[in-house]
Amino acid sequence: MDELECVLSVLLAIIIAHLVGAKNISWAAFSGYMVMRGHVADSLLRGVLRVLGTALGAGLALLVVPVVQDAWPLSSLAAAVFGGVTLYGALTGRRAYAWLFIGLTFEMILLDKLEHPSHATTAFVTTRLMEIASGTAACIIVSTLSAVTARRRWPGIRAPSSQRIGWHPHALRHAAQAAVALAFLPLLGALFGIRELAQGAVSIMAVMLVPVSSMGASGLVAVSRKVMQRVAGCLAGAALAAMVLLVAHGNPGVLIPATAIGVLVGRHIENGGHSFVYVGTQFTLAILVTLVPDSYAEAAILPALDRLYGILVGMALIEPVLVAWHVIGPPPPR
Secondary structure: OHHHHHHHHHHHHHHHHHHHOOOOHHHHHHHHHHHOOOOHHHHHHHHHHHHHHHHHHHHHHHHHHHHHOOOHHHHHHHHHHHHHHHHHHHHHOOOHHHHHHHHHHHHHHHHHHHHOOOOOHHHHHHHHHHHHHHHHHHHHHHHHHHHOOHHHOOOOOOOOOOOOOOOOHHHHHHHHHHHHHHHHHHHHHHHHOOOOHHHHHHHHHHHHOOOHHHOOOOOHHHHHHHHHHHHHHHHHHHHHHHHHHHHHOOOHHHHHHHHHHHHHHHHHHHOOOOOOHHHHHHHHHHHHHHHOOOOHHHOOHHHHHHHHHHHHHHHHHHHHHHHHHHHHOOOOOO
16 A cells, blocks of 8 residues: 555656646655655655755755855855754754755755856745645645545554654764765865766765664764665666666656556565665665656656766765764764
């Protein structure tokens, strides 16, 4: 039931995103996937936190990005500060999902603006809000309909309530490591013109979001495991999606069913109860980034490759930072 709900949520998110004029349709589709949970109450809470975090992050971006956009040192400082603070909140706060999306949204708008300086910041903010709202609305609609129909026979299980951790020195060190990696992204964009670095920021914050209990004296092992799973899932999903693109030649009649099958497979991997469930999430991400174009009339592989490249750049950047901090950084606080 969970896997079918995810497929329907993703397909409905694509439709809604096109209807409201969102730009990055794959991000709306991924929102429809990530918000979905087995119980409608959990989906609703997750959706509210995602929308609230996005709105707060967008508001901060409107205030800060115009001030820092013309100088990459200021942009790097802003990326580090806002990314580090919000990641710490996500690691230790009760509403971790909202904290995460405050940071993700700010980073995405900042890096998109640096890549497209002639575009208005308000346009980025508007489309980000439309993408998140489209995916979240689709998920809530599907989850609610399922709750009053199929889930009455096969009810979902409520997720345990999250607890606030509060002050934690290991979490602070962990957030500082992410801040260092995020600070390099504006510099890479300025020096090498790498596109879609916003996806790199998303990757850094996503892989650094690990349970505080698994960090120990160093988060290197826990994050490295997550990085490997993210790389494996992305490459597997991208390879399959690339073959579909070659066969489809932009035909929605092929791309849409292949998207549904990819989502089904990715969620099935997530639900496997093994140690590499994160591979399923990243498999689905690669499928959606590649097979859900911003316009089916102009479906092309190049934008998908740029987004996947940005994801891989973020993962390639965080690992050296972790290793260097582990080897030469300050000793972990006791």
